Amino acid sequence: MSDLQKSRSILQAAKKVMVITGAGISTESGIPTFRGEGGYWRGHRAEDLASPEGFKKNPRLVWDWYGERRTLVSKAQPNVAHLALASWSKRRGGISLLTQNVDELHERAGQTDTVLLHGSLWKNRCRKCKFEHRACELAYPTLPRCKVCNEITGPGVIWFGEALDFSSFHALNLCSIEADVILTIGTSGLVSPTADFIKRAQTKYNTTLINVNPTESNIQATIELRYKATEIIPELTAD
Numbered sequence: 001m002s003d004l005q006k007s008r009s010i011l012q013a014a015k016k017v018m019v020i021t022g023a024g025i026s027t028e029s030g031i032p033t034f035r036g037e038g039g040y041w042r043g044h045r046a047e048d049l050a051s052p053e054g055f056k057k058n059p060r061l062v063w064d065w066y067g068e069r070r071t072l073v074s075k076a077q078p079n080v081a082h083l084a085l086a087s088w089s090k091r092r093g094g095i096s097l098l099t100q101n102v103d104e105l106h107e108r109a110g111q112t113d114t115v116l117l118h119g120s121l122w123k124n125r126c127r128k129c130k131f132e133h134r135a136c137e138l139a140y141p142t143l144p145r146c147k148v149c150n151e152i153t154g155p156g157v158i159w160f161g162e163a164l165d166f167s168s169f170h171a172l173n174l175c176s177i178e179a180d181v182i183l184t185i186g187t188s189g190l191v192s193p194t195a196d197f198i199k200r201a202q203t204k205y206n207t208t209l210i211n212v213n214p215t216e217s218n219i220q221a222t223i224e225l226r227y228k229a230t231e232i233i234p235e236l237t238a239d
């Protein structure tokens with residue numbers, strides 16, 4: 001039996017499946033990951049821009065970067081991996097999808113109840129008073145200010161060094177306890193706390209882990225499917 005066939009039968013037999021997606025699932029929609037070629041912008045590391053310190057130091061630079069990212073994502077389309085997951089979730093039930101992505105491509109593919117662990121590119125959030133609202137501007141000639149406290153407001157994403165919202169943390173905890181199988185797609189396994197919950201599920205609850213990633217990652221899976229997401233997810237999730 002091939003790893004693909006084994007994975008299909010494990011997923012079919014599972015009562016509850018937790019799907020965790022990372023930046024890799026959206027690369028074939030034209031959105032680069034931070035680790036790799038897309039990791040630099042105008043000579044700055046993505047990790048330095050996507051951080052509270054980076055924003056404090058130069059909000060103009062950070063907003064220009066986010067403006068470009070919003071523009072890129074607004075032109076991108078969900079790919080066959082996003083679409084297959086959305087269709088599979090509707091047909092099968094018992095699937096919780098949690099994503100580290102902020103592009104909302106799962107929602108645009110028709111996925112319902114997605115947990116956006118790292119927030120959304122299409123929101124603004126004030127770091128001072130925590131006021132958050134939907135925002136679709138592609139550029140800010142004048143830096144945006146919080147409607148509540150007048151502080152310069154930032155993108156509604158969870159940056160490196162910031163904690164997840166309580167609701168996301170709770171969903172990660174609950175789903176990772178309840179799942180018989182975790183399917184990880186396009187994540188390095190280096191981003192906390194998601195990576196820690198995956199490890200805990202494996203060591204404490206003996207949860208089966210199927211990992212889709214064309215290259216080696218920090219995830220030690222029960223089954224490694226070394227493919228690009230679009231190459232394998234439609235087949236993996238077919239009836």
Ligand code: NAD
Binds near residue numbers: 021028216217230
């Ligand atoms: P990450 O840790 O999730 O790593 C990306 C992984 O995807 C890598 O291991 C890579 O080998 C794998 N990958 C690349 N192409 C793939 C493909 N076609 N199919 C399957 N896997 C593939 O992500 P990161 O880039 O280090 O980003 C860290 C955080 O930054 C994310 O968790 C997210 O919050 C944010 N981010 C979001 C987006 C997005 O919304 N699309 C993009 C970049 C970064």
